[in-house]
Amino acid sequence: MTxxxxxxxxxxxxxxxxxxRWRGVTSGVAAGYVQANxxxxxxxxxxxxxxxxxxxxxxxxxxxxxxxxxxxPRLTAPGAxxxxxVPAYRIYQQGRLAAEVDSLQDHWRDDLVSFLLGCxxxxxxxxxxxxxxxxxxxMGCNVPMYVTNIATAPAGVFAGPMVVSMRPIPRExxxxxxxxxxxxxxxxxxxxxxxxxxxxxxxxLDRPDYGDPVEIRPGxxxxxxxxxxxxxxxxxxxxxxxxxxxxxxxxxxxxxxxADYAVL
Amino acid sequence: MTxxxxxxxxxxxxxxxxxxRWRGVTSGVAAGYVQANxxxxxxxxxxxxxxxxxxxxxxxxxxxxxxxxxxxPRLTAPGAxxxxxVPAYRIYQQGRLAAEVDSLQDHWRDDLVSFLLGCxxxxxxxxxxxxxxxxxxxMGCNVPMYVTNIATAPAGVFAGPMVVSMRPIPRExxxxxxxxxxxxxxxxxxxxxxxxxxxxxxxxLDRPDYGDPVEIRPGxxxxxxxxxxxxxxxxxxxxxxxxxxxxxxxxxxxxxxxADYAVL
Numbered sequence: 289m290t291x292x293x294x295x296x297x298x299x300x301x302x303x304x305x306x307x308x309r310w311r312g313v314t315s316g317v318a319a320g321y322v323q324a325n326x327x328x329x330x331x332x333x334x335x336x337x338x339x340x341x342x343x344x345x346x347x348x349x350x351x352x353x354x355x356x357x358x359x360x361p362r363l364t365a366p367g368a369x370x371x372x373x374v375p376a377y378r379i380y381q382q383g384r385l386a387a388e389v390d391s392l393q394d395h396w397r398d399d400l401v402s403f404l405l406g407c408x409x410x411x412x413x414x415x416x417x418x419x420x421x422x423x424x425x426x427m428g429c430n431v432p433m434y435v436t437n438i439a440t441a442p443a444g445v446f447a448g449p450m451v452v453s454m455r456p457i458p459r460e461x462x463x464x465x466x467x468x469x470x471x472x473x474x475x476x477x478x479x480x481x482x483x484x485x486x487x488x489x490x491x492x493l494d495r496p497d498y499g500d501p502v503e504i505r506p507g508x509x510x511x512x513x514x515x516x517x518x519x520x521x522x523x524x525x526x527x528x529x530x531x532x533x534x535x536x537x538x539x540x541x542x543x544x545x546x547a548d549y550a551v552l
Numbered sequence: 553m554t555x556x557x558x559x560x561x562x563x564x565x566x567x568x569x570x571x572x573r574w575r576g577v578t579s580g581v582a583a584g585y586v587q588a589n590x591x592x593x594x595x596x597x598x599x600x601x602x603x604x605x606x607x608x609x610x611x612x613x614x615x616x617x618x619x620x621x622x623x624x625p626r627l628t629a630p631g632a633x634x635x636x637x638v639p640a641y642r643i644y645q646q647g648r649l650a651a652e653v654d655s656l657q658d659h660w661r662d663d664l665v666s667f668l669l670g671c672x673x674x675x676x677x678x679x680x681x682x683x684x685x686x687x688x689x690x691m692g693c694n695v696p697m698y699v700t701n702i703a704t705a706p707a708g709v710f711a712g713p714m715v716v717s718m719r720p721i722p723r724e725x726x727x728x729x730x731x732x733x734x735x736x737x738x739x740x741x742x743x744x745x746x747x748x749x750x751x752x753x754x755x756x757l758d759r760p761d762y763g764d765p766v767e768i769r770p771g772x773x774x775x776x777x778x779x780x781x782x783x784x785x786x787x788x789x790x791x792x793x794x795x796x797x798x799x800x801x802x803x804x805x806x807x808x809x810x811a812d813y814a815v816l
Contacts, residue, residue, distance in 0.1 A: 335599040338606065339617055343627065353603055355708065363607065363705060441627060444619065470816050473737070477815075551741075551815050552734045 294319040298365065298541045302373040311375040311390060313537040315409065322475065322546055323539035324351050324364070324404035325516045326374060327523065328392075328532035331356045334401035336444025337523060341403065343441035347450050347518035349406035349474045351542065356401050359392075364542040370402050376535035383527035388535055395532070406475035407516050407539060408453060410546040414468045420461050423502045430537075431455070432496035433515050437489025438480065440522065448522040452480060453515040454493065456508040465511060474549040481512040488512065558583040562629065562805045566637040575639040575654060577801040579673065586739065586810055587803040588615050588628070588668035589780045590638060591787065592656075592796035595620045598665035600708025601787065605667065607705035611714050611782035613670035613738045615806065620665050623656075628806040634666050640799035647791035652799055659796070670739035671780050671803060672717060674810040678732045684725050687766045694801075695719070696760035697779050701753025702744065704786065712786040716744060717779040718757065720772040729775060738813040745776040752776065 293301070293310075298318045304310040314323055329337055334356070341348035352364045359370040371392035379387045379395060389395065408431070412422050424431045431453045438450040457465050462482060470478040481488050493510060494501045498517055504510060523531055534540060557565070557574075562582045568574040578587055593601055598620070605612035616628045623634040635656035643651045643659060653659065672695070676686050688695045695717045702714040721729050726746060734742040745752050757774060758765045762781055768774060787795055798804060 335602065338599065338602050339619065342602065342606065342614055342617060350606055353606060355603065467816070473815060551737060552731065 293317040298543050299367075301541045302365070302368055305375050306369070306372045308390070311538070314375065314539045314541060315537060318541050320545050322351065322364070322542045322544045322549065323407055323409050324542055325407050325520075326370065326532075326534040326540050327403045327405065327519060328400050329403070329523065329528060330397075330530055331399045331401050333445070333528055336446055337403065337519075340440070340443035340446040340522065341405070341519065343443050344518070345473065346476060346480060346514035347440065347516065349476055351404040351406050351474060351544075354402040354404075356399050359396065359402065361402070361404055361542070364404060364544050365540075366543070370540065371396050374534050374540050375538035378533050378535050380524055380528075380531040380533070382529065383524045392532065400532070404540060404542070405516050405519060406549070408476055408513065410475035410549065411469040411472045411477070411513075413546055414472060415465060418464055418468045420457060420465050420468070423456050424500065427502055429502065430499035432493070432501050433498035433517055434485070434490045435497045440518065445526050446522050448525050450480070451497070451515045451517040451521055452488070452512040453499070454502075454510050454512050456502065456504040457511045458508050462509060462511060469513070471550045471552055472546070473551060476513050476516070479511045479513050483509045483511075485510055557581040562807050563631075565805050566629070566632055569639050570633065570636045572654070575802070578639065578803045578805060579801060582805050584809055586615065586628070586806045586808045586813060587671055587673050588806055589671050589784075590634065590796075590798040590804050591667045591669065591783060592664050593667070593787065593792060594661075594794055595663045595665050597709070597792055600710055601667065601783075604704070604707035604710040604786065605669070605783060607707050608782070609737065610740060610744060610778035611704065611780065613740060615668040615670050615738060615808075617668075618666040620663050623660065623666065625666070625668060625806070628668060628808050629804075630807070634804065635660050638798050638804050639802035642797050642799050644788055644795040644797070646793065647788045656796065664796070668804060668806070669780050669783060670813070672740055672777065674739035674813065675733040675736045675741070675777075677810055678736060679729060682728055682732045684721060684729050684732070687720050688764065691766055693766065694763035696757070696765055697762035697781055698749070698754045699761045704782065709790050710786050712789050714744070715761070715779045715781040715785055716752070716776040717763070718774050718776050720766065720768040721775045722772050726773060726775060733777070735814045735816055736810070737815060740777050740780070743775045743777050747773045749774060
């Protein structure tokens with residue numbers, strides 16, 4: 289990430305994306321602003337999906353829902369256009385990846401409801417500020433993610449296991465890690481488990497279901513947070529006629545600051 | 553409130569109500585357990601109302617949504633029946649009060665979706681525990697509530713001003729009041745305004761729009777919290793064909809403890 293992109297405003301980043309001048313991974317751009325996972329579904333699934341998110345706020349922290357007929361997230365990014373302002377999109381048909389595109393203008397329909405969900409960047413920033421290591425960032429790889437045996441609360445057609453991300457934390461910093469991430473319930477918040485992967489159905493930390501394995505050093509414990517891959521995995525398992533998401537690592541940048549969502 | 557009712561479990565309280573042996577005001581019963589506002593709407597309005605609550609979490613903190621076809625809040629009170637376990641219900645037709653009843657068994661329909669919303673009892677307990685006065689409790693009256701000039705975020709057919717409740721707080725305890733109530737975002741959480749009623753469109757504190765006026769003593773400031781009357785007022789303004797709520801002060805008692813919803 290260049291310092292230039294980190295210093296830009298969310299509006300500037302979105303304008304760069306919209307005009308096709310930049311389509312990179314958004315980690316670190318517009319520093320201090322909240323980035324969001326995007327999930328778009330047809331209206332006939334929207335109530336069930338909204339209810340699924342309401343029942344499972346840790347893996348599915350809703351930042352905004354944009355009703356059918358609009359692509360403007362008026363609460364978190366007024367003036368933005370969800371059809372053009374994300375660097376890349378994935379289009380799934382019947383639960384299978386059908387295309388990756390850089391604009392939804394040829395794919396938009398008036399019955400599509402857009403969901404913006406908090407991502408882990410906000411609490412990772414809080415951890416870094418508190419001097420707590422974020423291993424996958426140190427290693428320059430993706431965070432390791434695992435399918436667990438923790439059931440989500442089902443809603444309508446949506447049900448399935450929680451997916452978690454893992455960060456190794458030195459034992460003497462675990463309490464502080466719980467505290468600083470608890471301040472951000474809108475972006476996954478506190479950990480869901482500390483220490484024993486087998487207790488939540490994870491057999492081998494070296495073989496994550498998504499992302500990359502990371503080193504766990506002596507004196508560290510694996511700490512697990514609910515992950516935004518959960519709603520996407522649960523939704524795709526239903527094989528909806530159409531589902532659109534952001535491409536991995538290429539998030540929607542909102543106008544809200546991390547601090548706007550801190551609870552204390 | 554008798555000590556006997558305060559010491560009972562939520563299950564015992566609901567059994568007393570269901571069997572018709574007790575139908576009182578629920579303030580103070582099953583001490584330590586979360587009580588909920590109830591709003592029931594036909595399914596054709598449920599997506600918009602759920603979205604309204606999602607966009608306005610301070611006045612509309614959702615604890616659980618029970619889908620059409622069920623009256624059992626499986627997440628917050630498994631085994632309970634929302635048609636019989638509230639001491640009294642109000643039935644509104646086209647936005648007007650049509651009846652107050654003590655059971656919904658003759659009024660239930662398979663297309664009704666039930667919303668349970670957090671109420672202020674949880675954070676008032678936290679204030680009392682912290683030694684902060686709760687004036688309307690001291691005076692034995694209802695909390696004063698006011699319609700403000702703060703617009704809620706509209707959703708579909710639902711829109712309207714926020715209603716707030718007011719508690720006078722000694723100046724030296726205002727910071728602590730913000731801290732202890734901030735811990736409970738699921739039950740309205742932190743105040744929305746401190747000190748100047750005219751800034752939020754309130755002309756006369758002695759004439760609340762709902763509830764009773766309370767004394768403000770020298771050295772105290774009025775502090776305002778988002779109020780659960782907001783979603784009810786906003787929903788009734790749409791004149792839905794049918795809406796059912798709990799009767800004032802007669803809430804649904806869940807199995808969840810106040811502490812379950814504390815964020816830190």
